[in-house]
Amino acid sequence: MITVSGLRKVYGSVVALDGVDLHVGKGEIFGVLGQSGAGKSTLLRCINLLEQPTAGTVTVDGQELTALPERELRRARMRIGMIHQHFALLSSRTVAGNVAFPLEIMGVPRRERARRVGELLDLVGLADKAKAYPAQLSGGQKQRVGIARALAGEPAVLLSDEATSALDPGTTQAILALLKRLNRELGLTILLITHEMDVIKAVCDSVAIISAGRIEEAGPIPDLLATPGSRLVRELFPLPAPEPGSVTITFTGRQPGGTPVLSEAVRRFDVDIDILAGSVETVAGRPAGRLLVRLTGERADAALAYLRDLGLLVEVAR
Numbered sequence: 001m002i003t004v005s006g007l008r009k010v011y012g013s014v015v016a017l018d019g020v021d022l023h024v025g026k027g028e029i030f031g032v033l034g035q036s037g038a039g040k041s042t043l044l045r046c047i048n049l050l051e052q053p054t055a056g057t058v059t060v061d062g063q064e065l066t067a068l069p070e071r072e073l074r075r076a077r078m079r080i081g082m083i084h085q086h087f088a089l090l091s092s093r094t095v096a097g098n099v100a101f102p103l104e105i106m107g108v109p110r111r112e113r114a115r116r117v118g119e120l121l122d123l124v125g126l127a128d129k130a131k132a133y134p135a136q137l138s139g140g141q142k143q144r145v146g147i148a149r150a151l152a153g154e155p156a157v158l159l160s161d162e163a164t165s166a167l168d169p170g171t172t173q174a175i176l177a178l179l180k181r182l183n184r185e186l187g188l189t190i191l192l193i194t195h196e197m198d199v200i201k202a203v204c205d206s207v208a209i210i211s212a213g214r215i216e217e218a219g220p221i222p223d224l225l226a227t228p229g230s231r232l233v234r235e236l237f238p239l240p241a242p243e244p245g246s247v248t249i250t251f252t253g254r255q256p257g258g259t260p261v262l263s264e265a266v267r268r269f270d271v272d273i274d275i276l277a278g279s280v281e282t283v284a285g286r287p288a289g290r291l292l293v294r295l296t297g298e299r300a301d302a303a304l305a306y307l308r309d310l311g312l313l314v315e316v317a318r
C-alpha cells in the first residue's frame with residue numbers, strides 16, 4: 001500500500017534520511033520507531049510529499065506520488081489521512097465544523113457533508129460533542145476529532161505523527177484501541193511514527209527501527225522476534241550479558257498456546273532450569289519474551305532441541 005524506495009532528504013549539511021526503503025502492506029498497522037532526531041517526522045512528511053524528497057520514490061495505493069504534477073498530487077493527498085501529536089484542530093470551529101472542513105474543501109454538498117460528519121463522529125464515539133469547541137474537550141477527545149477529520153476523505157492510508165505522545169497512558173491505550181478497531185473494521189492501512197515502544201507493542205503488526213536517517217531493521221514483528229540478534233528483541237526484553245554456558249530463550253509468540261513449555265522440558269528430559277533473568281509481555285496480542293537461564297542435566301542438549309522444535313529461539317552463550 002505504501003512503498004518507499006531509496007528515499008533521501010538532505011537539509012543543507014544535515015542528512016535527515018539516508019536511503020530509506022520501506023514497504024507497508026494493505027491493511028497493516030506499521031510502526032516506525034526511533035529516537036528524537038532519527039528522521040521519523042521527515043519520513044512521514046516525505047511520504048505525503050509535504051516535503052519534497054532529495055531523491056527516491058514514494059508510491060501510495062499504486063500511485064507514484066513523486067512523479068505527479070502539483071494538481072494531481074493535491075488530489076492524491078486527499079486519500080492520505082494524517083493525525084498529529086498536538087491535534088491541529090481549528091479552535092474557532094466546533095467539533096462538527098472541524099470534521100466538515102476537508103469535506104468543504106473537496107466540494108461535498110452541505111446535506112451530504114452533514115450526513116458524513118454525523119457518521120464520522122459516531123465512528124469515533126463523539127456524537128454528543130458535535131457542537132462543542134476544541135477548548136472544551138480532553139486531549140483524548142481532541143484526538144478523536146483529529147481521527148474523524150482524517151477519515152473524512154475516505155483515505156486509503158492513515159499517517160500518524162506521534163498521535164498519542166501528548167496523552168496520558170490510559171488515554172493513549174484508548175486511542176490505540178480506536179485505531180486498531182478502524183484498522184479492522186475499515187481495512188484501513190496505518191503508518192505510525194513513535195518513540196514509544198509501548199505503542200509498537202500495543203497495536204503494530206510490523207515495525208521499522210530508524211536511526212540517523214537509516215532503517216536498521218524492519219519486518220513483521222513475529223519475524224523480528226524470531227531473528228537472532230534482533231534490535232527489537234533487545235529493546236523489548238533487555239537482559240544482562242549472558243555468561244558462557246547460559247542460555248537465552250526467546251518466546252517468539254509462535255509456540256503453541258497454553259503449553260507450559262519449560263516445565264514440560266524439565267519433565268521430559270529430567271533437567272534443572274535456573275532462571276537468571278527475564279521478561280515476558282504481550283506483543284501484537286501474543287505472549288512473547290526472553291529468559292536467561294542455566295540448564296543442567298545429562299540431557300540438556302535434547303531439552304534445548306525440544307524447545308527449538310516448539311518454535312522458541314534458543315541461543316547458548318559461548
Ligand SMILES: Nc1ncnc2c1ncn2[C@@H]1O[C@H](COP(=O)(O)OP(=O)(O)OP(=O)(O)O)[C@@H](O)[C@H]1O
Nearest residue numbers: 011014016034035036037038039040041042043195
Ligand atoms: N526543516 C529542516 N531544516 C533543517 N534540518 C531539519 C529540518 N527538519 C528536520 N531537520 C533535521 O533532520 C533530522 C531528522 O529530524 P526529524 O524531525 O525527522 O526527526 P524525528 O525522528 O522526527 O525527531 P523528533 O521525534 O524529535 O520529532 C534532525 O537532525 C533535524 O534537525
